[in-house]
Amino acid sequence: MKRVLVLTTGGTILSFQTADGLKPGNNDVTELLNEKLLKLSGEYEIDIEAVFYKDSSNIVPEDWYIVKDSIQRSIDRYDGIVILHGTDTMSYSAAMLSFLFAGVNKAIILTGSQIPLSGKNSDGGKNLRDAVIAAADPRLKGVFVVFHDKVINGTRAYKRSSINKDAYISCNYPYVGVIKDNRLFITQEYSYMREKELEAACSVPKLKNKKIPKIFVLKMVPGIEASLIDYILNEGYQGVIIEGYGLGGMPVDNKELMAKIDLMAGKKIPVIMATQCVYDGVNLDTYEVGMTAKKNGILSAYDMTTEAVYTKLMWGLGSTDSYEELVTLLQTNLCGELAVKQ
Template sequence: MKKILVLGTGGTIASVKTEEGFKSSLDINEILRHAGIKLHNGYEIHTKNILNIDSTLIQPEDWEIIAKEVYSGLRDYDGIVISHGTDTLAYTSSMLSFMVQNPTKPVVITGAMKPITEPGSDAVKNLRDSLLFAMEARIGGIFVVFNGKVMNGCRVSKINSVDVDAFKSINYPDIAYIDEGGQIKYNANILDSYSRPRGSLKLDTQYDPRVFVLKLIPGLDSRVIDGLLDMGYKGLILESYGTGGIPYRKRNLLEKIKSISREIPVVVTTQALYGGVDLSRYEVGMKALEAGVISAKDMTKEATVTKLMWALGHTEDVDEIKQIMHTNYADEIKNISQ
């Protein structure tokens, strides 16, 4: 009989209404009882609570805890489901993709937009779909299952703060869909190109959280970067416009970036949800390349943030970090630009 491990970390799915608003309170066994899940198609379900917090409170140290639990569980179980809050779910699923490499079994992260105790909650469907995929998946990896979709864990972003269809796969197709009858319908095109695992199962939890995301806006004063360096940040992500570029007219942010790009890695991503970065397309992008920035290419913001933290845990050499950022570990990146 196959065994599935369900890990509880809290979040909306575990919340109950209090005088101070919804608060993460239910443990994973209570969540499964509310969902009416005890035994599923003859598979054993084992549970463990590792956190019980609103995911707004998630910190990088928690990712290391979750990663170690997942790595340990993959030795003894046939699949793993992680119940998680939605606000930082995409960050957790992305970091797990780097910390737990080459799983041959499915690791599924899910949650809910409505607490399990509330009428009409999406928690039951998401839990059942996640357990189904963890039990019967034909591929291994880190996945997010939400609203009937199976998505690559390092390709998701939360795109809606209230709707049950809260997550989308960015610049990458959905892996599969789960219909109301519990049938898994795989995306045949993605199965043909799915390239994992690339080696043996590996746990690598080294990271440095000193990464700052700076969103570019008209009028931004470059002196803000001096403050970030003074605070000890070791990596900077510029959330730029369109396909990427750094302003240099009137307020010359480009000059500042050029002066620090050999000191710390400066990664350029985009404020646009889809399409990614192509610094070779416009003059402002070409100048950014000449200034020494690293393109995030088509990675999500969440994957870019966690990958840079993970890279900094291994080295502070800018050239080595660029190589790591442009290495494909879990289908989080494809080469669409320099």
């Protein structure tokens, strides 16, 4: 019988109505979870362990390491791990755990719901059962999000809806699989992509420490002020992600802004260009605005999501003290976050 550990961190799936609105409860949810897992009894041995109870809007980077430690303490004793998590920051947590557990030989599955498990017409019970099925499947190795029948690579999950039960898409990457009638079906597209990734696989450095670097996400808007860069420098941020327009555009005619970004690059503060677009990623070699940004030392996020770039940069800064090694890490596919070059 396959053994699966369910770690609870809160989120809508474990929320209850209070006078102040829905809130993850500290009350014992084991009975509720076991009730929803009855359909799987006899097929899986499932243990439940509480990590913390938080609305995922309150998740901070330190929490990722708490979850990491909980996984590491138990993963050798189980066939897979399920993490119940709020949907608002699940993409960030899934991406960070993907880097922290790059190369893991079992499945670590994050799931949640749009309606509390205790509520009417909740999607939580099915998502929970699907997550257990995926976690126990030996074909899956790595970190994934399971939601509304779909299995998504942990570095590619993107929340597209605040209400719809079909809340997540796989961004710039094939869906890993679908779960129907309590069975996991791996997609051919993912199998092909995974084969190419394994061919191009490289060794992943171990995290040196749990430092939480300060990373600033700067969204480009018309008329953006160059003084924002002064703030970033004065506050000691160690990395900057720019959410540019389209393929990586920014107002290069703003000479003061570009000069200050050039100053950051000169200080070897990594500056990475992502995009405000959901699909297709960044290409700094297409337009003059992108090529100018590249000449000013801005790195490309290629087709990575902002969530993946943010967590990869945070993890990378904790894995190496060398700027050159960090750049190499950022431009290397480690766990499906970056398209494998043809």
